[in-house]
Amino acid sequence: MLDSVLVHAPATIANLGCGFDVLGLALTAPYDVVRVSRSATPGVQIRHLDHYKLPTDPARNVAGGALLTLLRHAPAGTGFAVEITKGIMPGSGVGSSAASAAGAVVGANALLGNMFTPMQLVDFAMDGEAVASGARHADNIAPAIYGGFTLVRSVAPTLDVVPLAAPPLWVTVVHPQIEVKTADARKVLPTSVPLNRAVRQWANVGGLVAGFLTADYELIGRSLEDYIVEPARQPLIPGLAEARRQALAAGALGGGISGSGPSVFMLNVTEVTAQEVGAAMGRVFAALGIDFRVYVGPIATQGARVVEEF
Amino acid sequence: MLDSVLVHAPATIANLGCGFDVLGLALTAPYDVVRVSRSATPGVQIRHLDHYKLPTDPARNVAGGALLTLLRHAPAGTGFAVEITKGIMPGSGVGSSAASAAGAVVGANALLGNMFTPMQLVDFAMDGEAVASGARHADNIAPAIYGGFTLVRSVAPTLDVVPLAAPPLWVTVVHPQIEVKTADARKVLPTSVPLNRAVRQWANVGGLVAGFLTADYELIGRSLEDYIVEPARQPLIPGLAEARRQALAAGALGGGISGSGPSVFMLNVTEVTAQEVGAAMGRVFAALGIDFRVYVGPIATQGARVVEEF
Structure with missing residues (x-):
């Protein structure tokens, strides 16, 4: 029986292009390192081995919130001790809280025989997200668990x-070191959208999903454009429009704001292009x-996964 | 050199489920029969061999409108004589005008050596649609030309x-013999939609495209639901809600209004189910x-096509 596992939990891009709230993908870097160990004490204890001064009260910690929900479905008396080393900077827009929550539940699941x-x-990890953001959303959690490219078709009533x-x-x-407050990123969202613009958006969602599934890079490029959310959020990230122009000029297929920012992502066919695109955006x-x-890397084919067992 | 071709041009379903304005598919029945022949007289002459009393002035006929645009890209002096036998009832909601326009341009193209x-x-056939509806839309034309399942990702500036x-x-x-005026079907459309409902809609568009591309029938069924257009148009078709309930009870994956109605479509895994679903809706x-x-049939894998050459 395992006593302890070490989990790598990847950063993720949510709100992928046109796919606000529904499309995401997993990155190979950065990632959080989450150690989950059996504990004789029922419940959850959290320690952070990083310097971010995140809350360690389980009910106020994203990994803790996820595990408290998981424990309601686990054998009575189960306890976990969790040590988190964040490789993903909180607030960077690449699913920092989702990674810690996903890493915690994947580790706990391994200790419980999957x-x-x-x-x-x-579903459990979404309760960790809710600790951080107040809302149960899955668009970072889904790729953090499944890896690859994910569609969250529905959250409620059925996940x-x-x-x-x-x-x-x-x-x-590219993560520009500025702060985009989640509250600000939400405040600029339109509450309603013109039907004709919504139609263009869902045409692009169809195109982006088709582009991924048929490996049609040009279709992916044409379909990434977000007509609704990114135009509203662009003013929150100085340089974004120019960074995008330079990225496209350097050969990127397309991209946009990662999550609610400030990180910006671009998709590319080759590693060389991806590096050049990073340099071009960095100059801006x-x-x-x-x-x-x-950060440059391939899409992570795996989500949070056990890398060592003890 | 061919002098004349006979074309079968299929009925189509536009506004497929959640895919208002963008997703469509081609049917094996009904279809229009369009004969296109070379004419010594430059331009277009139209005859209708059916009883629908449609206009035969080329500028006011859907096949004529499509061919007049095609001719602007063809060798000078080209002329076509067109005879149309409509198998698709105008106003039934399964792409009647698109079929005639598609059949005409496919026939003309064959005579011009493709x-x-x-x-x-x-693109040409959209000008035929514009004759009928006043707008250049492609969601019936695309499957009528390509066959199968199509996404119209963009109409303008680039098709x-x-x-x-x-x-x-x-x-x-199932085509209930009632009239739904296109003007009424448009009038009930919302001009703007709540963002959260638009998100659910594009999540379903992503799911429907993925379901088709991965042959995941359950995903197709879950994703067909239209949260935006069908709720607004449902009152125009008496019995629609009950017909849908009976169709689902009979085993349909899902469905909805075809085009802007009054026809209603359902997708099914087997022919037996499709027949039972038709009977169940018919009873309503x-x-x-x-x-x-x-009408019951498989998705047409081909669009408008030459069936005889002379």
Whole structure:
């Protein structure tokens, strides 16, 4: 019987292009490292080994919130001790809280003999997301659990996550070191949208899903455009429009804001292009005096996974 | 050199489930029969061999409107004589005008040595649709040309039709013999939609496209639901809600209004189910004293096509 597992839990891109609230994908870097161990004490204890000063009260911690829900479906008396080393900077827009929540439930599930399905783990981890954001959303959690490219077709009344095939793609993520407050990112969202613009958006969602499933890179590129959310949020990220222009000029298929920002992602056919695209976007932020980090890697085919067992 | 061709041009379902304005598919029945012949007289002459008393002035006829546009891209002096026998009742909601326009341009293209691409033919035929409806839309034209299941990702500034694979499916179409005026069907459309409902709709569009491309029948069934247009148009078709309930009870995956109605479609895994679904829906309309026709067939893998050459 396992006593302890070490889990790598990937960063993820939600609100992928036109797919606000529904499409996401998993990254190979950065990732959180989550160690989950059996504990003789029923319930959950959380420690953070990083420097982010996140709350460790389980009810106020994303991994804790996820595990408290999981425990309601586990044998009575079960206890977990969790140590989290965040590789993903909170607030960067690449699913930091989702990664910690996903890593925790995947680790706990391994210790419980994998008694839960991936869909159940998504459901549990959504309660971790709710600790962070106040809402049960799954668009980062789904790729953090399943890996690859995911569609959250429905959250309520029934959770319906559809894992989808993805062709080889290289993802560039540039994280400009500015703060985009989630409250601000929400406040600028329109509450209603013109029907004709909504139609263009769902045409693109259809195109993006088809592009992934048929490995049609040009279709992916044409379909990434978000007509509704990104135009509203663009002013929150200085340099975004120019960064996008430079990325496309450097050969990116397309991209946009990752999650609710400030990170910006681009999809690319080759690693060389992905690196050039990162450099091109970086120059835009540098010229504005904004520090930034660049991550380049393929889409992660796996979600949060056990990398060591004890 | 061919002098004359006979074309079968299929009925189509536009506004497929959640895919208002963008998703459509081609039916094996009913269909229009369009004969296109070379004419020594430049331009277009139209005859109708059916009893529908449709206009035969080319500028006011859907096939004529399509061919007048095609001729602007054809060698100078080209002329066509067209004879149309409509198998599709105008106003039934299964792409009657699109079929005649598609049949005409496919026939003309065959006589011209297939100098145009399918995408160009869609573009030309949209001008035929505009004769009938005043708007250049492609959601019936695209499947009428390409066959199968199609996504119209964009109409303007660039026409972008994406033909998609479809699994074996049986389509039931029930045409209740009532009139739904296009103007009424448009008038009830909301001009704007709540963002959260638009998100549910594009999640379903993603699910429906994925369901078709991965032959996931349950996903297709779950994804067909239209949260935006069908609730607004349902009152225009007496018995629709009950017909849907009976169809689902009889085993249909799902369905909805075809085009802007009054025809109603359901998708099914087997022919037996499709027949039973047709009978179940028919009983609902019969009980309301509404005459109806039922069509059952597989998705047409081909669009408008030459069946005889002279």
